[in-house]
Amino acid sequence: MILALAAFATLQAGADYDVYLLIGQSNCAGRGPMISSDTTDVIPGVYLLNNKGKVEEAIAPLNRYSNIRKDMKVQGIGLGLGFGDKMHRWTNRKVLLVQNARGGSSVRSWTPGAADGYADSAIVRARQALRFGRLKAIVWHQGETDTQMGMTTGEYVERFAKLIAYLRENLNAPDVPVVVGEIGQWEWTPMRDINRFNDTTLVEVCKAVPNCSKVSSDRLPRRFRDKPRDPHFSRQAGIELGERYAREVLPKVSSAYIAPYRDNKRAAISFTYDDGLMEHYTMVAPELEKRGFRGTFWVIGNMVGVNDTVSPRLTWDKVREMHERGHEMSSHSWSHPHLTRLSKDSLLREILMNDSAIERATGAVPRTFCYPYNESNDLVLKLTRNGRVGTRTHQVGHGQQNNKTTPDKLSAWLRDVIDQGEWGVTMTHGITRGYDKWYHPEVLWNFYDEVKAREDSLWVATFAEVAAYRTERDNTLLKVSCGHRGMTVKAKYYADKRLFHELQTLVFTLPDNVGDVRATQGGKPLTVIRQGNTARLNFEPWGKKVKIKW
Numbered sequence: 001m002i003l004a005l006a007a008f009a010t011l012q013a014g015a016d017y018d019v020y021l022l023i024g025q026s027n028c029a030g031r032g033p034m035i036s037s038d039t040t041d042v043i044p045g046v047y048l049l050n051n052k053g054k055v056e057e058a059i060a061p062l063n064r065y066s067n068i069r070k071d072m073k074v075q076g077i078g079l080g081l082g083f084g085d086k087m088h089r090w091t092n093r094k095v096l097l098v099q100n101a102r103g104g105s106s107v108r109s110w111t112p113g114a115a116d117g118y119a120d121s122a123i124v125r126a127r128q129a130l131r132f133g134r135l136k137a138i139v140w141h142q143g144e145t146d147t148q149m150g151m152t153t154g155e156y157v158e159r160f161a162k163l164i165a166y167l168r169e170n171l172n173a174p175d176v177p178v179v180v181g182e183i184g185q186w187e188w189t190p191m192r193d194i195n196r197f198n199d200t201t202l203v204e205v206c207k208a209v210p211n212c213s214k215v216s217s218d219r220l221p222r223r224f225r226d227k228p229r230d231p232h233f234s235r236q237a238g239i240e241l242g243e244r245y246a247r248e249v250l251p252k253v254s255s256a257y258i259a260p261y262r263d264n265k266r267a268a269i270s271f272t273y274d275d276g277l278m279e280h281y282t283m284v285a286p287e288l289e290k291r292g293f294r295g296t297f298w299v300i301g302n303m304v305g306v307n308d309t310v311s312p313r314l315t316w317d318k319v320r321e322m323h324e325r326g327h328e329m330s331s332h333s334w335s336h337p338h339l340t341r342l343s344k345d346s347l348l349r350e351i352l353m354n355d356s357a358i359e360r361a362t363g364a365v366p367r368t369f370c371y372p373y374n375e376s377n378d379l380v381l382k383l384t385r386n387g388r389v390g391t392r393t394h395q396v397g398h399g400q401q402n403n404k405t406t407p408d409k410l411s412a413w414l415r416d417v418i419d420q421g422e423w424g425v426t427m428t429h430g431i432t433r434g435y436d437k438w439y440h441p442e443v444l445w446n447f448y449d450e451v452k453a454r455e456d457s458l459w460v461a462t463f464a465e466v467a468a469y470r471t472e473r474d475n476t477l478l479k480v481s482c483g484h485r486g487m488t489v490k491a492k493y494y495a496d497k498r499l500f501h502e503l504q505t506l507v508f509t510l511p512d513n514v515g516d517v518r519a520t521q522g523g524k525p526l527t528v529i530r531q532g533n534t535a536r537l538n539f540e541p542w543g544k545k546v547k548i549k550w
Helices: 005-012 079-091 118-129 144-149 153-170 191-208 235-253 278-290 316-324 344-362 378-385 407-420 442-453 463-474
Strands: 017-024 046-049 055-057 094-099 133-141 178-181 212-215 256-258 267-274 296-299 328-331 368-370 390-392 423-428 458-460 476-483 486-493 504-509 518-521 524-526 529-531 534-539 546-549
Touching: 017 079, 017 118, 046 079, 046 118, 079 094, 079 133, 079 235, 079 256, 079 463, 094 118, 118 133, 118 153, 133 153, 133 235, 144 191, 153 191, 178 191, 178 235, 191 212, 212 235, 256 476, 267 278, 267 407, 267 463, 278 316, 278 442, 316 328, 316 344, 328 344, 328 368, 328 463, 344 378, 368 463, 378 390, 390 463, 407 423, 407 442, 423 463, 463 476, 463 504, 486 504, 524 534, 534 546
Parallel strands: 017 094, 017 133, 046 094, 133 178, 178 212, 267 296, 267 423, 267 458, 296 328, 368 390
Antiparallel strands: 046 055, 256 504, 476 486, 486 546, 504 534, 518 524, 518 546, 529 534
């Protein structure tokens, strides 16, 4: 033990910061490329412990003050950026990161008593930080070196368990949450070894270490397209990995927070359909409605009413009727051109003509946009995002003619969406005719049934609803005041009220043996749903305080 615990305990008085210890090897340190603004722009609400033991505003690279890091020139963007940003946004707390990673390090170098002494180095810096706040979680991302070395699961689990026990003891935090992350899932080393580490070793780690959980690296891309043997994540992948860590840590550290998705569902799905085909009215909408779902249908204005013998299109009457039945009828441009090849004026015409036509038919201005051919550039993104809650920039194609979709592929995709806590966006065109048609449409209807059976984990909503919810969630800060008989939650809302008006789901922790729980906002009662030692309610983040009593 490197300091007396009794002396250390006095350092925590008057804590203002939530302290997070981020340790591991290069993907924790960050190897994603930086852009010029990274080294000048402060990350709002996020702070670093510098090499003088003082707190300063966070600017990348975040591993700059590690006392065991490699050369400064190799430090880049890693999980700390996404993690710190989301933890601040979701908790409205000042986040103090103690990032102390070392590229290429083995868990052996982190084992207590090892010659490298990495565990003691982390403790020294964490204790400096704890003069300013309380340790909320330990984030660990490491394993590439030990996977390449062929370390056994047994040895890894034993060494990691000793490390965490040592950190918890010396930081006077016996129950502090620990979160570990999977390594990159491309063949930088044999996939059997990567899968064994992710699917076996880390699972055993979380069994051996109390209050430990793991996050997935599924579908996070590598840094170098032409260097498949490099184990480092790309810039965006590092940021996304950090956000996944934040989603896992949030329920462990906050007494009240906004859920990632409505009703605290683990994941979300939006069914979207391109090109405004008549089959969407005659076949898709009825099948969705049977299951209580609503879809998003992307309309091409100059094709509406065209009685194409290959793929007949919706009429404006049908567009209006589908809107009235609760489906989202939104824009796929006026004539489906390659938007990236158009001038600014032509782009604006494509956008405004379609928006106006849809508004005339439905009475509602489209608040989302779908890119023809899934093509965009900076100008296209700028113009199409103006006045909208979201645009479709990610999707998975479902269809049998071109995408070769099978029931097994659909089931596997659904499992991944739920496991990763993602927003799954589907892209479907033709049903019995047209692009990527289904030879057996019942495969799609059966998939709807499968989704319906998983509604305990899934929020199924239109593209606009999920996009708006996510933006509001990330632009709402909560101030929580807890008392013996309840809590008060005040939201600071930064989203544009003219565009965003989705109810948010507040999740809060209940004390032991609590009886009745009631909640109001502006004097109006709110429905409280209890589950174990937590409860949730839906509220207006732009509204008055939420008062909860038990």
